[in-house]
Amino acid sequence: MFAIVEEPIDVGALVSGAYRPDCGAVATFVGTTRVDESGEARVEHLEYEAYRPMADKKLAEIGAGIRNRWDVRYVAIVHRVGRVDPGEPSVAIVVAAPRRGPAFEASRHAIERIKEIVPIWKREVWSDGYIWVGSQVGTRGAIRTT
């Protein structure tokens, strides 16, 4: 199951949806909004945007690549778009496999690939401006010049 959603991600439902009698391991990765600080400024929330349907297609490609490479029986990736507040999940990856090694490796692989190829962008909204992560474009004076 691969999805881009605007509402909060129900990770518990995703994990229990992965339990299968032919699997002994379910590895889950959740990315959450971390409040970084810099001087007196701090991250207030994140804003994600996606290029759809390309982003959906790339999530499914990552899933197919995983099932090709490891003995994995279930993969779900859900990425949220829009505003994500501190401590809230922006992405959840759930992999079920007969054995734990492939489950761990595949879930790590999935998040690395998401960060490489899925057309989704994150804007950090700080108390003193915003910044597009990766592009260093934004309204925060100090960072704009780096």
Place this chain on the structure above:
Amino acid sequence: MFAIVEEPIDVGALVSGAYRPDCGAVATFVGTTRVDESGEARVEHLEYEAYRPMADKKLAEIGAGIRNRWDVRYVAIVHRVGRVDPGEPSVAIVVAAPRRGPAFEASRHAIERIKEIVPIWKREVWSDGYIWVGSQVGTRGAIRTT
């Protein structure tokens, strides 16, 4: 939070209990009952027993070791004892960290250490007898002799 429980593990509650504004990554590992098959026989369920309170103490030691070694801000390990049916979780490990590398490494480490040092034992109940995993002691004729 480290616990040995007799009731089903609510993994969703454990995961959402780990979200923290100082962390960007939550890695979760869930071990579930896998139905192995051998000839016409199959695993019907597992039975776990623990030596308490030593098992509780060892879970907490693993947690302390993780916090010593990685920048990890939250660790929970819950292991179930008693009967665990196919596809149900027997163990859940949840690690929250500022960054994903340590979260992944710590959760992998936790399950490996559990399998090495925590006094918990698993009995596979097959359709044709049972077997204590690791000791190869049981009532299944074919396996007893290996």
Place this chain on the structure above:
Amino acid sequence: MEKITVRLFGAAADRAGTREVELASETTTLDELWSKLADRHPELSPMRPTLAFAVNDEYAGGDARVEPGDEVAVLPPVSGG
């Protein structure tokens, strides 16, 4: 003639001040299309080395063919997760 739709995302949309541009063009290449886009939105030019592109929902290189009716996307470094 059908136009080529250029969609802009993230920092590129921010810089250009728009999320979508229509460009009139014969069949062309991505590189040539970029020149037209950069003429219209010179504020995008400094970002060029960091950008990737897609044609009809798939990553494409500078010599990729672009036809009227295609959708081209200007993709700053992705930062999901």
Place this chain on the structure above:
Amino acid sequence: MEKITVRLFGAAADRAGTREVELASETTTLDELWSKLADRHPELSPMRPTLAFAVNDEYAGGDARVEPGDEVAVLPPVSGG
């Protein structure tokens, strides 16, 4: 004199047919205590190479001291997870 409580788990409890044995002993070592246990439950002897032991909830080696009142645990290879 207080006894030494020996608790058995997993395959060891299965083989011995009991989960707890009380042994009368002066202060002794784990190795000596094992001899007494194996005398009483010879069916445990073949498992010896695979077993670990704990004294009062902590792993202990064969020369560890065991006193009356202590709790000793006989631990087959653990298989949690």
